[in-house]
Amino acid sequence: MHVQVVLFDGFDPLDVVAPYEVLYAGGQASGGAVTVELVSAEGPREVISGTGGLALCAVGALDLKRADLVLVPGASGRVGEPGEVPEEELGAGEWQQDEFIPVRLGRTLATELPALLKLAMDDPGITVATVCGGSLVLAMAGLLEGRHATTHHMGLDMLDATGAHAVRARIVDDGDLITGAGVTSGLDLGLYLLERxxxxxxxxxxxxxxxxxxxxxxxxxxxPTPTTF
Structure with missing residues (x-):
């Protein structure tokens, strides 16, 4: 299984590093059955996270001919509910180090990433996984309508508003879509992917x-659907 973890400007480092390390260790423990690399929609480049300017290096481009699993992280930055973010800030403009998380997630819509993720979602041979706000990247691109997914608890209403079925759970397995909740769920997501x-x-x-x-x-x-307690 070859995993490509997608970096975008403003990504959350822990969303990336936690599953990356788990999956890399899984590759070592399985004699190479799992390989993992950092990529971006644009190709090889240094990508600045939303946490103090920390940067990671994408070694290549997101390549759906090579990927068995595409993992999308969320963003880090100022915390705010979507309704609290000024409309002008949700639009375009210069990338700033001190931005709201929904703004950083929304900026991905102006890149090649949504189109690539749609191709990945449409490919029966590719599984798409997300950590935290990564599911909101898919949702904002209109790719989660009717699907079961989770995200950080502060973004569940936003997930519902896009037509997804938001589930308050640590990990949600919806077949070829596997989503993780808050930031540290990346550890659990990576381990579940290894188990699966x-x-x-x-x-x-x-x-x-x-x-x-x-x-x-x-x-x-x-x-069965559980009864109400």
Missing amino acids: EVGPRVAHAVEEFFAHERRGTVWRPQG
């Missing part, structure tokens, strides 16, 4: 190596 794609023994070995115990139940649209 490679097997529980490799996932458990990596879990032990990182001294991290996964949280929550992975939600799937299966089984």
Whole structure:
């Protein structure tokens, strides 16, 4: 399984590094069954995160001919509900270090990323995964209508507003779409991807190596509808 983690201007570093390290370790523990790299829609470049100017390097372009799984992180920046962000700030303009998170997520719509993600979502051979606000990138591009997904708890209403079925869960598995909730869910997402794609023994070995115990139940649209407590 080859994983491409997509960087965009203003990304959240932990959304990227947590699943990257887990998946990389999974590759080592499985004799190379998993490979992972950092990419961008534009190709090789230094990409500045939304956290103190910390930058990571995209080694190549998002390439759907090579990717089995595309992972989209969220953004970091000033915290604000979508309704609290001034309309003029949601528009275009110079990229600033001190911006609201919804603004940074919205800027992806002016790049090649949404078109590439649509192709990935339409390809039955590719799984798309997200961490935190990464699902909002898909939702704002109109790609999650009718799908089950999660995101940071502050963005669940926004997810619902785009036509997605927002689920308040740590990880949501909707087949070829797997989404993680808050920032640290990237660890749990990476481990779940290893369990699903490679097997529980490799996932458990990596879990032990990182001294991290996964949280929550992975939600799937299966089984009977629970009654109200």
